Amino acid sequence: MAVTDSPYQAFDDSAVDEKPSTLARSVRDRVMPPMRGSLLWGWLGPLAVALFGGILRFVNLGHPKAVVFDETYYAKDGYSLINWLVERITIKDADKAIMAGRTDIFQACETADKCASYVVHPPLGKWMIGAGEAIFGLNPFGWRFAAAVVGTLSILILARLARRMTRSTLLGCFAGLLLALDGLHFVLSRAALLDIFLMFWILAAFACLVVDRDQARERLVTWYENGALSPYGPGLGPRPWRIAAGACLALSMSVKWSGLAFAVAFAILSILWDFGARRAVGLRHPYVGAFRKDLPQAFAAFAIVPFVTYMLTWFGWFATAGGYGRNWDRATSAGNPFFFLFDSFRSWVDYQMQVSSFHNQLDSTHPYMSEPWQWPMLLRPVAFFYEGKPGACGGQDCSQAVLGVGTPVIWFGALAALVALIAWYVATRDWRAGAVLWSYAVGWLPWFFFAIVENRTMFLFYAIPMVPFMILAITLCAGLLIGPAGQTATGAAPTRRIVGAAAVGAFALLVLINFWWLHPILTGELIPYTEWKARMLFKERWI
Known part of the structure; x- marks a missing residue:
């Protein structure tokens, strides 16, 4: 049967004379490229990279021993959820009470609804934070535990994902390593945001x-x-x-x-x-x-x-x-399941509308706010924590800081990789390049609407969903640089693969050095003020 007589379209002229088994094999290879490398190393490699990233995140997780940035909201909300299933209003100076070891930080009320706290984000993230507090208590380690867990798991997921997309265990581990060494991902994995x-x-x-x-x-x-x-x-x-x-x-x-x-x-x-x-x-x-x-x-x-x-x-x-907002008419709905459910849902919808209005009108200024166009170039990081300690490190002025900033080598490298992916997609329509570009754009471009139309207050850490796709862009370009294995018509020459692998390895080494250099200001390490200032890449914007 000729190909043109089948329910399939002809692939190319050469396919007409191929044997059916050969044609089917060519279709499988094109539609489902085989996975290279062993299944065992396909798991062991990503697990090893995730373990490395997890060690970085869990070591000294409770430091700084303080309520850092927006932990003041989410640590308390998480603890409230695991105790009362909803967020409740706290007492004045609740943060000081927590750091003193107290857990009686919620206001006493005649009825439960009078203690309800108005919160503007759905509950799941706070439930996850609260799960760590349920295990380890209301303390910095407890409320940061869940963030460190999901930060570590995300390294494993990205490594496995990149392996599947590139059909290379080595490139998968490379992607996982970059995520493990990104400063913004690292800081957010050690904070209850x-x-x-x-x-x-x-x-x-x-x-x-x-x-x-x-x-x-x-x-x-x-x-x-x-x-x-x-x-x-x-x-x-x-x-x-x-x-x-x-x-x-x-x-x-x-x-x-x-x-x-x-x-x-x-x-x-x-x-x-x-x-x-x-x-x-x-x-x-x-x-x-x-x-x-x-x-x-x-x-x-x-x-x-x-x-x-x-x-x-x-x-x-x-x-x-x-x-908050559970204000249905109890007299009407009492004993009537239909009215009870209807009024509950009506109250919930009204609450969602209030939250939407809040976000649309969120335009207050903040010293570390930034615009979306600034994010890819790391022009305005967020100071999560800073404390000066004169004389605490050998008679010098000393600093402890947690700066929410990405690793510059990764972020600037990603800019070049994303431009390369645009050219690659235009030339080849490769699905991987298209998917990464699409996902990066979805994480970035909508914020321009909020910046231009609504003048909304925004921060660099809003860009964290973009980071895995930035790293996938770098990984795909690394694969292009190294080239496919083999010396066939589709394989890359050995010399090219050696040079490409050396370049990719050098990039990974630069990332490691860059992360090591930033590490003291990502973890609140006590260092001389001069060393802290030396790590400010853009002096006027990072301070």
């Missing part, structure tokens, strides 16, 4: 979608190899990884609403991947097939699952009468 949890769930969602992409293509190729005939292609069966991605996206929104942009963008990306997969095996009607067989499941994964998951994270608010 919400943004590290937001980044974690976004990264997890993207990783799930890449696994789902591979599995969907594997099923399509298997169907093709079995000789089934249909111009639309098969249904692909259960897709648990796409459902998991939808749940992770909901969990990101349950930390901060900024996860919504990624939820929409990743849904579009996954559907486009379905179109591309069906087109790649040569179906005559790939788009109709995707709409018929993939879109209904995509709707469930990216609409129904996220809605249910997001609502479940508010269980504490719905389960008690002590949450």
Whole structure:
């Protein structure tokens, strides 16, 4: 049977005379490139890199022994959630009471609803912080524990994700190492702020979608190899990884609403991947097939699952009468489940509207606020903690600082890599370059709207969801520099691979040196004031 008589489009002229098995093999190699390296090292390498990053994050995690920056909100909210399921109002000077070892920091009220605290972020991130406090207590180590855990796990996820995208264990470990050594990721992994949890769930969602992409293509190729005939292609069966991605996206929104942009963008990306997969095996009607067989499941994964998951994270608010805005008419709803549920949901919607209004009007100034265009160049970091201590280090003026800033070698290298990825995508339409550019843009460009239209107060650490995609951009460029293995028509010459590997290794070494140089001002180490000032890359903007 000629290729043009089949339900598939012709791939190229040379394919017509190929044997069916050869043609099927070429389709599999093109649609599903094989994974290089052993399965064992595919896990051991990323685990070793994650262990290295975890050691960096957990060593002396309770230092500085202080309430750092916005920990003043989230540490107390997390502790309140694990005790009362909702956030409650604290007493005056609660931070001082906590550092003195007290836990009775919440106001006493006649009724629970009068103690409700007005909070402007969903509860999941604070629940995660509270989980650490439930284990280790209301202290710096306890409220930073969960951040260190998810920071470490994100290194493992990125290493495995990069391995899957590049089909190289070495490049996967390279990506994980860069994330382990990024200063902003490091600082947020050692502080009880919400943004590290937001980044974690976004990264997890993207990783799930890449696994789902591979599995969907594997099923399509298997169907093709079995000789089934249909111009639309098969249904692909259960897709648990796409459902998991939808749940992770909901969990990101349950930390901060900024996860919504990624939820929409990743849904579009996954559907486009379905179109591309069906087109790649040569179906005559790939788009109709995707709409018929993939879109209904995509709707469930990216609409129904996220809605249910997001609502479940508010269980504490719905389960008690002590949450802010729980003001339904008890006299009407008492004994009537329908009115009870309706009024509860109505109150919850009203609360969400109040929070939306708050964010839209958040325009107060702050000494460390920055604009989105400044973020890629690290022009204005955030001082999470600073304390001067005259004479504390050998008679000199001394400083302790925690500066929320990325590792410059990584961030400036990422700028070059992203430009290279644009050229690569325009030239080749490689899905990996497109996915990384798309995800980076989604994490960055929406903030320009808030900066220009609403003049909103913003900080560098809002860029943390962009960091994994910056590192993926560097990793993809590293793969291009080294070239594919082998001395075939598609392989790179040995000399090129040696030179490319040396260049990538030199870059990794520069990152390590840069991180080591910054380490004292990322961890609150006591150093002479002159050494602290020497580490300020842009003197006027970093201080």
